[in-house]
Amino acid sequence: MIVAELKEISEIRRMIDRYSSILVVGCDSCVAECAAGGRRETMLLAAALKLSYAKDDKQHTITESCLDRQCVDDFIEGIAHLVPEHDVLLSLGCGAGVQALARVYTDKPIIPALDTLFIGETEMRGVWQENCLGCGQCKLGYFGAVCPVTRCSKKLMNGPCGGSKDGHCEVRPDIPCGWDMIIRRLDTLGELDRLNEYVPPVDWSTSHSGGPRRVVREDQKP
Amino acid sequence: MKTESRLEKVLAAGHFAVTAECGPPKGSDLAVLEKKGKALLGYIDSVNVTDNQTAIVRMSSVAACSILKAMGHEPVLQMVTRDRNRIALQSDLFGAYALGIRTVLCLTGDHQTFGNQKEAVGVFDLDSIQLVRTVREMRDNGRIIGGEPIQGPPKMFIGAAENPFADPVSWRVVRLAKKLQAGADFIQTQCIYNVDRFEQFMRQAVDMGVTEKLYILAGITPIKTAGMAKYMANKVAGMDVPESLIQRVAGVPKEKQAAEGIKIAVETIQQVREMKGVAGIHLMAIEWEERVPEILEAAGLAKRPQV
Numbered sequence: 136m137i138v139a140e141l142k143e144i145s146e147i148r149r150m151i152d153r154y155s156s157i158l159v160v161g162c163d164s165c166v167a168e169c170a171a172g173g174r175r176e177t178m179l180l181a182a183a184l185k186l187s188y189a190k191d192d193k194q195h196t197i198t199e200s201c202l203d204r205q206c207v208d209d210f211i212e213g214i215a216h217l218v219p220e221h222d223v224l225l226s227l228g229c230g231a232g233v234q235a236l237a238r239v240y241t242d243k244p245i246i247p248a249l250d251t252l253f254i255g256e257t258e259m260r261g262v263w264q265e266n267c268l269g270c271g272q273c274k275l276g277y278f279g280a281v282c283p284v285t286r287c288s289k290k291l292m293n294g295p296c297g298g299s300k301d302g303h304c305e306v307r308p309d310i311p312c313g314w315d316m317i318i319r320r321l322d323t324l325g326e327l328d329r330l331n332e333y334v335p336p337v338d339w340s341t342s343h344s345g346g347p348r349r350v351v352r353e354d355q356k357p
Numbered sequence: 358m359k360t361e362s363r364l365e366k367v368l369a370a371g372h373f374a375v376t377a378e379c380g381p382p383k384g385s386d387l388a389v390l391e392k393k394g395k396a397l398l399g400y401i402d403s404v405n406v407t408d409n410q411t412a413i414v415r416m417s418s419v420a421a422c423s424i425l426k427a428m429g430h431e432p433v434l435q436m437v438t439r440d441r442n443r444i445a446l447q448s449d450l451f452g453a454y455a456l457g458i459r460t461v462l463c464l465t466g467d468h469q470t471f472g473n474q475k476e477a478v479g480v481f482d483l484d485s486i487q488l489v490r491t492v493r494e495m496r497d498n499g500r501i502i503g504g505e506p507i508q509g510p511p512k513m514f515i516g517a518a519e520n521p522f523a524d525p526v527s528w529r530v531v532r533l534a535k536k537l538q539a540g541a542d543f544i545q546t547q548c549i550y551n552v553d554r555f556e557q558f559m560r561q562a563v564d565m566g567v568t569e570k571l572y573i574l575a576g577i578t579p580i581k582t583a584g585m586a587k588y589m590a591n592k593v594a595g596m597d598v599p600e601s602l603i604q605r606v607a608g609v610p611k612e613k614q615a616a617e618g619i620k621i622a623v624e625t626i627q628q629v630r631e632m633k634g635v636a637g638i639h640l641m642a643i644e645w646e647e648r649v650p651e652i653l654e655a656a657g658l659a660k661r662p663q664v
Contacts (some may be wrong), residue, residue, distance in 0.1 A: 288479075289481045290479075293485075293535060294531070295524075297519070299524050307470075312524075318525055333539055
């Protein structure tokens with residue numbers, strides 16, 4: 136899923152203060168799982184904004200609504216009746232949600248309330264871990280299902296750097312060394328031999344280096 | 358002989374090689390570099406020029422190598438993959454060779470968050486082993502990545518680094534073998550303070566037959582103060598500084614700590630020189646290049662062979 140975090144209210148306000156009527160739009164998918172932009176957070180943000188404006192003695196209309204998915208047209212249309220009466224849409228979706236709203240509601244400004252961070256997993260309640268960069272050529276099968284592109288701070292493909300210490304990355308002690316994880320996992324599986332092979336340079340053209348990516352499947356089109 | 362590198366000639370002739378590190382200035386001040394270069398001239402087989410080490414912006418290693426070469430040095434060009442993609446790395450290899458540089462040390466580089474440009478993008482298009490392979494492909498097959506032929510391929514003597522003290526320990530010698538397989542001709546190690554652990558690493562390397570095909574240069578960094586020893590023990594990635602060593606430096610008065618540090622460096626050189634498979638030393642006297650001659654004099658290594 137996509138993991139995101141709520142921006143500071145002050146930053147959000149800098150972007151929306153110029154509008155008098157604000158529609159806060161949540162997304163009950165990924166960003167609900169990471170407790171940043173789901174139904175509950177949409178309600179909380181709307182309340183926080185009302186309070187913040189009331190404190191400053193400012194008159195703003197704030198309405199809230201949460202979509203099941205902010206990145207799919209069929210769902211986005213669910214707020215069509217609310218959009219015309221508001222000046223701005225404040226999105227609690229990820230970056231994809233914000234841009235999908237903008238594509239559908241072409242005459243409305245769309246403002247992000249979240250910082251979109253990464254593709255990751257819920258490791259435990261309150262802990263989300265990045266583990267996929269979406270490089271477009273999944274090689275997890277060779278690395279014991281631990282991604283060197285994501286979990287190694289230097290994207291090393293041929294083993295750990297000299298900064299791996301006691302299982303920690305040189306960048307910060309709270310980052311586990313991705314290569315330490317790969318080696319331990321392959322050792323457990325009895326597949327350490329997979330690492331003897333030289334891994335050639337990664338083809339980054341399938342990653343974002345090749346420009347924004349797009350998947351078109353004729354068999355799926357209506 | 359694979360190349361015209363002086364370092365290769367020295368090592369191939371069986372001499373105990375001596376290289377020393379030289380950090381380019383944080384700016385364009387030629388005088389700073391010339392002063393360091395002058396202090397080292399005649400005492401070493403090659404001067405090893407760092408590439409924005411610890412991610413601090415400095416004069417480019419290609420430019421500094423070229424300047425030192427003009428002074429009569431044989432430079433070793435350090436190249437990190439942190440800052441340049443494969444286009445820039447390969448281009449700089451062409452340029453460096455055209456400027457007369459014959460030896461390259463392929464590194465990944467310290468992470469950019471250590472330096473003075475913490476907000477920079479880390480490139481890491483290639484890793485150090487892929488860079489080693491790239492340089493070898495240029496030299497032995499005259500091709501760049503992807504297979505296109507080169508007009509006048511650079512023929513570099515290829516080095517890589519290894520940290521015998523990093524974890525996971527069982528993996529270090531495997532990685533060394535991987536570097537050899539990729540095309541490394543010589544290896545420079547991380548600074549050695551834990552001589553026992555280094556000896557263990559060397560024994561493993563000898564047993565695996567790695568040292569028959571690869572020259573290993575033992576990394577030596579003289580300690581200037583007890584504070585520096587503590588800093589390296591706690592703050593520098595991948596360092597193993599035993600507590601007993603810190604205590605030894607801290608145990609002498611402040612004004613005598615530098616001398617004690619140099620004494621330790623000389624002792625370490627003498628110890629590693631006795632180890633099977635160690636082909637030379639690489640002296641990293643950080644911002645202390647002017648003390649290199651006295652260390653080498655004391656270690657009996659100041660006179661360099663003619664090759």
